Amino acid sequence: MSDVSAESRGQRTLAFLNYLYLLLMMGVIALILTVALVFQYAYGELPCPLCLLERLAMFGVCFGIILTFRHGFSYQHTGVSLLFALILVIVAERQSLLDIYPRPGHAYIGSAIFGLHMPVWATIIGLVLLFTIIAKMAVIGGDRALERIGLAAFPVLARAGAIVSLYVILLLAINLVSAFLQCGFNECHTYGYQLLGGPTAPPAGGT
Amino acid sequence: MITGIFILMFLATASGWLGWRRLAGAFMVACIGLYVGEFLWEVWSPTTGFSMPWLQGGLAVPSLPGEA
Numbered sequence: 589m590s591d592v593s594a595e596s597r598g599q600r601t602l603a604f605l606n607y608l609y610l611l612l613m614m615g616v617i618a619l620i621l622t623v624a625l626v627f628q629y630a631y632g633e634l635p636c637p638l639c640l641l642e643r644l645a646m647f648g649v650c651f652g653i654i655l656t657f658r659h660g661f662s663y664q665h666t667g668v669s670l671l672f673a674l675i676l677v678i679v680a681e682r683q684s685l686l687d688i689y690p691r692p693g694h695a696y697i698g699s700a701i702f703g704l705h706m707p708v709w710a711t712i713i714g715l716v717l718l719f720t721i722i723a724k725m726a727v728i729g730g731d732r733a734l735e736r737i738g739l740a741a742f743p744v745l746a747r748a749g750a751i752v753s754l755y756v757i758l759l760l761a762i763n764l765v766s767a768f769l770q771c772g773f774n775e776c777h778t779y780g781y782q783l784l785g786g787p788t789a790p791p792a793g794g795t
Numbered sequence: 796m797i798t799g800i801f802i803l804m805f806l807a808t809a810s811g812w813l814g815w816r817r818l819a820g821a822f823m824v825a826c827i828g829l830y831v832g833e834f835l836w837e838v839w840s841p842t843t844g845f846s847m848p849w850l851q852g853g854l855a856v857p858s859l860p861g862e863a
Contacts, residue, residue, distance in 0.1 A: 637837050640797050644830065647804055651823065655811045668823070675830070682838055689849040757808055764801040776797050 599733035600741065606661070606734055607745045609724050613717070614653045614752050617646050620713060621759050628766070633698045634778040638683040640767055642710045645679060647763075648672030649717055650756045657749035661734035666721065673717040680710035697778060796836075800829050 624643060627633045635643065652669030656662065684707040687696045696705035704712075739746045769781045780786020807822035839845060 637797060637833075641800075641830065641834055641837070644797075644800055644804055647808070648823075648826075651804070651808050651811065654808060655816070655819070658812055658814070659816060671827075679834055682834075685847055685850060686838065691849065753812065757805075757812060760801075760805050760808055764798070764805050767801045768798045771798050773796070773798055 600737055602728060602733040603737040604742055604745070605728050606724065607657075607739055607742060607749070609720075609728065610653050610656060611745060611749050611752060613720055614650050614749075614756060617650055617717075618752060618756050618759060621646055621756075621763075625759070625762065625766075627698070631699070634770060634780070636683075636697060636778050637776040638679055638686075639706060639710075640763075640776060641679050642676055642683075642707075643763060645672045645676035645714070647756070647760050648675065650753075654753045654756065657739060657746070657753055660738055661731070663731075666725075670718070670721055673714055673721060676714035677711060677718065680707050680714055683707040684711055796829065796833050800826055800833060803829060 621643060624635070628635060649669045649672045652665045652667070652672070655665040655668070659665075687694050687705075687707060690696075696707065698706050701709065739749065767776070769783045770776060772782050774782060803822050803826035807819045807826055810816075810822060811819035835845075
């Protein structure tokens with residue numbers, strides 16, 4: 589009897605740790621995307637097309653987590669998050685290699701944080717996300733616990749997950765409007781917001 | 796095109812949140828397809844294709860041990 593109860597407690601703990609882990613991961617991504625928006629609007633650093641694709645990949649990772657919080661655990665949701673973490677690494681690494689040698693039309697844009705520019709940070713973020721998901725599977729595991737014990741067993745986590753999920757959806761809506769103002773349905777560039785009458789060509793002597 | 800990808804991502808996420816999983820999946824598949832196309836288009840160059848000729852490797856020593 590006590591063994592059953594201990595096993596049940598263990599499974600509950602594993603399920604709790606899994607949901608907490610996912611919540612923290614989504615919270616960190618939301619923070620990164622918020623900082624990106626602050627840099628865009630407070631410091632006027634417009635995102636390049638590949639930067640926008642990197643933001644989208646981070647939203648893709650959140651998509652898998654949001655589905656888990658909304659519909660419960662599924663390997664499909666984890667798979668979507670893993671796929672977008674991998675896509676983020678591929679896009680960010682390609683952009684790092686694209687701009688690694690400054691030449692007309694290509695150079696790292698924006699501010700460097702701790703000496704690293706955005707594409708390098710995006711590569712690191714993507715690798716950390718991949719490692720985080722893999723570490724969750726390898727260390728916490730507990731998939732059977734997740735199938736048995738739903739999020740309803742942890743009302744505080746469920747509420748926190750819903751709040752962060754809605755915040756991510758709000759961020760996504762802001763990014764959508766922002767991308768529309770910057771690019772319209774045309775090619776994106778970093779000279780200004782096309783739909784607000786910004787320049788459509790680089791300034792003289794600029795890249 | 797990037798705006799279109801954002802729209803699809805938003806529709807997928809909003810549908811998933813509202814409980815329409817199949818619709819969310821359909822939007823996400825379209826989103827990933829458009830995303831891959833946009834990425835390949837962005838990194839393609841008419842002159843160099845997908846290669847990166849600005850990255851050149853070279854040996855630090857004129858020849859490796861055992862080579863003529």
